[in-house]
Amino acid sequence: MKEKSRVNDIFVICYSFLIFNIAFTSILPKVVVNAITLITFTITMLLTIRTITFIFNDIIGLPFMLFLCYILLTVLSTHFNKGGFFSTGATSSTINYIMILITIFLGIIIISAFGKLKSFLLVIFFVELAYCLLNDVTFLPNYRAFIASQAYLLNGKFQVAYAHLDLLALYFANIYAKNLKMKKKILYSLIILALIVNLLVNCITGIVGLLLFIIFYFFCSKKLLRQPLFWLVIFIICSSVPFVYQYIIDSTFYQNFVIGSLNRGLTMTGRMNIYKAVPYLMYNHWHWGYGYGTSYAVVNGLISMPNMQNGFMELVVQVGLITTTFFILFVLAVIKSVRFEKNIITLPFLCLVYVYTILSSFEITFSITFFFICMIIYVLSRKGMERNDSLNG
Numbered sequence: 001m002k003e004k005s006r007v008n009d010i011f012v013i014c015y016s017f018l019i020f021n022i023a024f025t026s027i028l029p030k031v032v033v034n035a036i037t038l039i040t041f042t043i044t045m046l047l048t049i050r051t052i053t054f055i056f057n058d059i060i061g062l063p064f065m066l067f068l069c070y071i072l073l074t075v076l077s078t079h080f081n082k083g084g085f086f087s088t089g090a091t092s093s094t095i096n097y098i099m100i101l102i103t104i105f106l107g108i109i110i111i112s113a114f115g116k117l118k119s120f121l122l123v124i125f126f127v128e129l130a131y132c133l134l135n136d137v138t139f140l141p142n143y144r145a146f147i148a149s150q151a152y153l154l155n156g157k158f159q160v161a162y163a164h165l166d167l168l169a170l171y172f173a174n175i176y177a178k179n180l181k182m183k184k185k186i187l188y189s190l191i192i193l194a195l196i197v198n199l200l201v202n203c204i205t206g207i208v209g210l211l212l213f214i215i216f217y218f219f220c221s222k223k224l225l226r227q228p229l230f231w232l233v234i235f236i237i238c239s240s241v242p243f244v245y246q247y248i249i250d251s252t253f254y255q256n257f258v259i260g261s262l263n264r265g266l267t268m269t270g271r272m273n274i275y276k277a278v279p280y281l282m283y284n285h286w287h288w289g290y291g292y293g294t295s296y297a298v299v300n301g302l303i304s305m306p307n308m309q310n311g312f313m314e315l316v317v318q319v320g321l322i323t324t325t326f327f328i329l330f331v332l333a334v335i336k337s338v339r340f341e342k343n344i345i346t347l348p349f350l351c352l353v354y355v356y357t358i359l360s361s362f363e364i365t366f367s368i369t370f371f372f373i374c375m376i377i378y379v380l381s382r383k384g385m386e387r388n389d390s391l392n393g
Contacts, residue, residue, distance in 0.1 A: 012116045016123035023372040025159040054113040063333040073323035081291035093293025125170040161206025164194035172348035216351040226338040238361040239312035242275040271309045289320035311360025337381040
């Protein structure tokens with residue numbers, strides 16, 4: 001029995017490592033990550049057969065159904081744009097995207113079915129810690145060269161900043177999962193490390209994200225955080241930035257603080273030029289977008305910019321307003337499912353949802369990692385950390 005338990009633990013560690021590398025920013029080469037995606041998807045499909053009863057009886061709810069609708073509509077978006085000028089590579093990008101999302105959601109559910117969520121959270125924390133430290137150890141001694149090239153182990157400066165933010169949230173999650181007393185030295189070390197790295201890579205977004213996380217985690221009402229309407233209001237405000245940018249740059253706050261104190265440009269680092277082009281970019285594409293994975297080709301091809309610099313508009317460009325609506329409903333349903341009295345472990349992940357939503361005002365943050373955060377919140381809220389003995393016998 002002990003031998004079987006040891007084998008199960010080893011499998012969970014390996015499986016968790018695989019899921020991490022498709023859900024979070026990985027330092028592994030892209031070809032390796034693609035191989036991991038295929039391997040993990042295959043393993044997940046096989047394991048789903050064993051846990052299908054658990055999934056149908058205990059997990060399927062409104063968020064799960066909305067997630068499936070989002071996936072279906074994403075596929076339809078790509079299908080409706082098939083043969084378009086910007087659709088090259090969209091089909092393969094969509095297949096890969098859908099495979100990853102399904103693998104992550106079902107993977108978390110499967111781990112929950114085997115009662116191994118504590119081990120899962122511990123593994124992804126240590127993998128994130130290892131990746132961050134490897135990035136920082138190679139970056140810090142030669143930070144000037146890395147800043148010039150923007151070729152960090154964790155990709156760009158935003159990925160570096162977000163990885164350190166995720167690490168902080170995972171630390172809190174593991175404290176709750178293990179019922180441990182928080183060690184202030186570790187907490188302060190993680191915060192200071194994140195702050196130093198953000199300053200060195202010149203990522204104001206990362207610093208803002210770190211401050212927002214601290215505010216939400218330590219000072220914001222837990223009751224308020226689990227109100228879907230509260231998130232929706234924040235989301236609407238952040239999503240409206242491309243449409244009210246002129247009022248933003250004319251405001252006293254922007255003129256004095258952003259331009260004066262932060263020494264940022266009048267065009268919001270080129271964002272104003274992107275937002276001006278929204279009607280032109282979206283002409284005849286509001287409903288279904290251009291197809292998943294086409295953002296760079298569309299935005300770069302039409303206005304010579306890398307992306308939309310706004311989370312909401314990035315989604316709309318790719319999958320359209322219809323699919324984006326189901327994304328919004330999915331997040332609302334996830335927040336609605338939160339029950340702190342059942343599992344406080346969801347708090348750090350819920351804080352990340354709010355942080356990344358606010359950062360989406362000017363950055364692309366509704367990523368695969370964002371979906372992972374929502375998925376882990378839902379499964380934890382639905383089943384907690386309990387063990388399903390029927391699947392471990």
